[in-house]
Amino acid sequence: MTREENDYAPLKLHVPEPPVRPGDTPTFDKFEVPEAGSVRKPPIDTDFDDIRDLGFDIIRVLDDEGKAVGPWAEDISDEQLQAGLRAMMRTRAFDERMLKAQRQGKTSFYIQCTGEEAIATGHQLALRQGDMNFPTYRQQGLLLAQDMDLGRMMNQIYSNEKDELRGRQLPVLYSFKEEGFFTISGNLSTQYIQAVGWAMASAIKGDTKVASAWIGDGATAEGDFHTALVFASVYKPPVILNVVDNQWAISSFHGIAGAESSTFAERAHGYGLPSLRVDGNDWVAVYAASRWAIERARRGHGPTMIEWVTYRAGAHSTSDDPSKYRPKTEHEAWPLGDPIKRMKQHLIARGLWSEERHTQAEAQYADEMREAAIEAESNGTLHDGPGPSAAEMFEQVYKDVPPHLRRQRQKMGI
Amino acid sequence: MFDDKPETTRMNMIQAIRDAQDVMLGKDENVVVFGEDVGYFGGVFRCTEGLQAKYGKQRVFDAPISESGIVGAAIGMGAYGLRPCVEVQFADYVFPAYDQISQEAARLRYRSNGQFTAPLVIRMPTGGGIFGGQTHSQSPETLFTHVSGLKTVIPSNPYDAKGMLIASIEDDDPVIFLEPKRLYNGPFDGHHDKPVVPWSKHPKGEVPTGHYTVPLGKADIVREGKDVTILAYGTMVFVAETAANETGIDAEIIDLRSLLPLDIETIVESVKKTGRCVIVHEATITSGFGGELSALVQEECFYHLEAPIERVAGWDTPYPHAQEWHYFPGPARVGEALKSVMEAV
Numbered sequence: 175m176t177r178e179e180n181d182y183a184p185l186k187l188h189v190p191e192p193p194v195r196p197g198d199t200p201t202f203d204k205f206e207v208p209e210a211g212s213v214r215k216p217p218i219d220t221d222f223d224d225i226r227d228l229g230f231d232i233i234r235v236l237d238d239e240g241k242a243v244g245p246w247a248e249d250i251s252d253e254q255l256q257a258g259l260r261a262m263m264r265t266r267a268f269d270e271r272m273l274k275a276q277r278q279g280k281t282s283f284y285i286q287c288t289g290e291e292a293i294a295t296g297h298q299l300a301l302r303q304g305d306m307n308f309p310t311y312r313q314q315g316l317l318l319a320q321d322m323d324l325g326r327m328m329n330q331i332y333s334n335e336k337d338e339l340r341g342r343q344l345p346v347l348y349s350f351k352e353e354g355f356f357t358i359s360g361n362l363s364t365q366y367i368q369a370v371g372w373a374m375a376s377a378i379k380g381d382t383k384v385a386s387a388w389i390g391d392g393a394t395a396e397g398d399f400h401t402a403l404v405f406a407s408v409y410k411p412p413v414i415l416n417v418v419d420n421q422w423a424i425s426s427f428h429g430i431a432g433a434e435s436s437t438f439a440e441r442a443h444g445y446g447l448p449s450l451r452v453d454g455n456d457w458v459a460v461y462a463a464s465r466w467a468i469e470r471a472r473r474g475h476g477p478t479m480i481e482w483v484t485y486r487a488g489a490h491s492t493s494d495d496p497s498k499y500r501p502k503t504e505h506e507a508w509p510l511g512d513p514i515k516r517m518k519q520h521l522i523a524r525g526l527w528s529e530e531r532h533t534q535a536e537a538q539y540a541d542e543m544r545e546a547a548i549e550a551e552s553n554g555t556l557h558d559g560p561g562p563s564a565a566e567m568f569e570q571v572y573k574d575v576p577p578h579l580r581r582q583r584q585k586m587g588i
Numbered sequence: 589m590f591d592d593k594p595e596t597t598r599m600n601m602i603q604a605i606r607d608a609q610d611v612m613l614g615k616d617e618n619v620v621v622f623g624e625d626v627g628y629f630g631g632v633f634r635c636t637e638g639l640q641a642k643y644g645k646q647r648v649f650d651a652p653i654s655e656s657g658i659v660g661a662a663i664g665m666g667a668y669g670l671r672p673c674v675e676v677q678f679a680d681y682v683f684p685a686y687d688q689i690s691q692e693a694a695r696l697r698y699r700s701n702g703q704f705t706a707p708l709v710i711r712m713p714t715g716g717g718i719f720g721g722q723t724h725s726q727s728p729e730t731l732f733t734h735v736s737g738l739k740t741v742i743p744s745n746p747y748d749a750k751g752m753l754i755a756s757i758e759d760d761d762p763v764i765f766l767e768p769k770r771l772y773n774g775p776f777d778g779h780h781d782k783p784v785v786p787w788s789k790h791p792k793g794e795v796p797t798g799h800y801t802v803p804l805g806k807a808d809i810v811r812e813g814k815d816v817t818i819l820a821y822g823t824m825v826f827v828a829e830t831a832a833n834e835t836g837i838d839a840e841i842i843d844l845r846s847l848l849p850l851d852i853e854t855i856v857e858s859v860k861k862t863g864r865c866v867i868v869h870e871a872t873i874t875s876g877f878g879g880e881l882s883a884l885v886q887e888e889c890f891y892h893l894e895a896p897i898e899r900v901a902g903w904d905t906p907y908p909h910a911q912e913w914h915y916f917p918g919p920a921r922v923g924e925a926l927k928s929v930m931e932a933v
Contacts, residue, residue: 308664339701349700356667357700361691367657368692371664378620378646378670385664397684401657408652570702571737573760576805576849 190429200507210237211244222448229439240519261295267539289487292513296460308369324546334554341562363396373411392423412471420486454484604746608753623675655685694737727871745792751802777830778918807851813840831922895932
């Protein structure tokens with residue numbers, strides 16, 4: 175065939191682009207926001223096939239006026255709602271304080287979760303003692319929703335002499351076994367299949383504990399995301415497969431992760447797994463959906479994937495400058511708003527909160543964080559004050575220090 | 589180890605490995621066994637035959653074809669408190685799991701300061717000499733010995749295989765357990781033209797019934813000698829023995845058994861005695877484990893050495909099919925190296 179006979183147009187590689195870039199006016203006009211209360215609440219023993227539509231919809235409870243509407247609003251106590259707001263506010267206050275500490279050179283690195291506070295705090299309050307989270311680096315809310323000693327988290331961030339991980343691990347890659355918080359790895363997605371394995375173990379032992387797996391939108395492109403779904407599908411262990419779609423993976427918008435014309439929740443359907451898609455900035459919806467999936471898992475009905483639709487309002491990390499790849503004010507245009515503002519509006523409308531109490535609480539949590547930070551800093555910061563000894567570098571590589579590591583330690587003269 | 593002479597049974601390496609898992613499944617209810625074709629079918633090499641029928645599907649089961657899934661799930665189970673002993677069908681197929689092995693299993697204890705551990709065993713058939721071609725013959729041990737936090741072991745006979753596998757399952761650190769598939773049914777010295785002798789004719793095919801361990805980190809001197817030290821493991825132990833016999837050189841052969849932790853004392857003592865050292869392995873030579881051994885011997889025994897250290901290893905090529913016996917380091921090549929170190933002044 176000659177070139178003239180070729181009636182095919184030259185092919186072209188499709189490279190997805192976010193709708194706007196720095197300098198453009200932020201827009202989410204392609205993002206459809208379903209009405210609050212419009213999505214049904216199925217029974218926990220539902221077949222995945224009967225709720226496929228929920229993988230495309232968005233479960234929302236709080237409407238624009240802050241009213242809790244629809245079936246997912248039911249049976250949540252006032253105390254629980256107030257605990258939710260407090261947990262979110264404390265998480266944001268913690269982030270603000272630690273961001274400042276990083277800017278002051280007291281630690282090398284920090285990762286905030288601004289705008290995503292509802293997801294981890296709401297989920298944690300639906301879990302039980304003994305359940306295990308397999309978090310990423312952006313689920314500090316799981317810890318702050320608990321009655322957690324802030325100093326223990328800060329000591330890790332400062333790599334100081336009281337750091338429970340003995341200075342071996344990058345800041346925010348916490349590990350708190352008793353608090354159901356699995357050791358965070360820098361390698362993305364690895365924890366997703368590990369969570370499935372943990373849940374398989376719970377099932378093998380006839381236990382009633384559940385595991386919660388966490389992953390971001392970008393990391394769903396890793397092989398272990400797929401691996402986890404396959405194993406979850408095959409063995410049906412008690413695991414909740416959380417996908418936090420905050421629209422951004424560092425500088426890549428979620429279209430680069432494969433979400434240009436599909437949801438993450440619908441990924442589950444191909445594996446025969448049920449999924450929900452939930453407004454991640456609606457604390458009430460987060461709590462209700464988490465409780466549903468956790469109860470479903472604990473009763474032996476198997477895994478559920480939940481896509482949390484949210485927006486990464488802050489920088490990716492303290493090493494990132496988002497103004498280089500997205501409009502500076504894009505977070506203000508995000509249609510699902512700010513989770514703290516929405517919860518505050520709801521509780522005020524219910525007479526469970528007030529502007530005064532909110533202002534008071536903000537000041538109180540800022541004070542709490544400052545005091546905790548001062549206390550933690552007295553144990554040392556990264557470049558200042560006491561830290562873990564160099565000799566500890568050689569410990570816990572193995573259960574016992576083997577001869578070759580003993581020799582290397584001696585070579586250091588310690 | 590035992591006080592009285594234990595009861596023994598004749599076993600090949602497959603049966604010994606199966607028996608080790610049987611013993612541990614019976615002894616510790618936290619032991620679980622899974623992998624591709626490991627459950628109902630009993631493994632493509634029969635190493636888990638009958639275990640599912642005996643212990644049930646909650647303890648021994650088939651897994652999807654996903655090495656990162658098998659190892660990743662095992663890590664999660666280990667974090668819960670189980671002791672998974674998982675199989676990767678061929679060492680050549682471990683690479684999809686390399687992230688989970690090297691970045692997760694190996695580091696769980698270190699990065700959590702002991703809060704979470706990975707007491708797993710990852711079994712995998714390794715090595716060539718079976719016309720396995722490029723993806724059924726590789727020896728990837730260096731990819732594991734280079735990772736801090738892992739233990740890497742490789743038995744060469746049924747007795748060691750059972751004792752070392754029990755020790756590995758009981759070990760609280762993650763263990764890479766390499767099984768030379770060429771040795772599954774009988775010892776092999778590289779003379780592919782001769783009929784295979786089964787393990788039933790070899791003293792190491794006499795395996796105690798029940799529980800016993802062969803400690804990790806301890807080498808075994810399989811042949812005492814005074815002229816030269818041969819460091820070998822896996823199939824190469826038998827190749828080395830034959831090369832020594834054929835050349836008439838009085839070689840001391842050390843079966844390392846455990847690459848990490850390494851029994852450096854046994855090695856150093858032997859080389860200081862003989863003054864010469866030949867290192868033999870199937871894996872490709874560049875950056876192979878022989879490089880590490882050579883460096884250690886040089887550092888520890890420099891003033892005792894009477895000849896340069898020689899390495900006999902696989903060539904730096906992918907493992908070929910038709911050229912099997914040109915690639916595989918057989919007794920002739922090892923014999924040449926032995927003569928060469930003996931001739932050096």
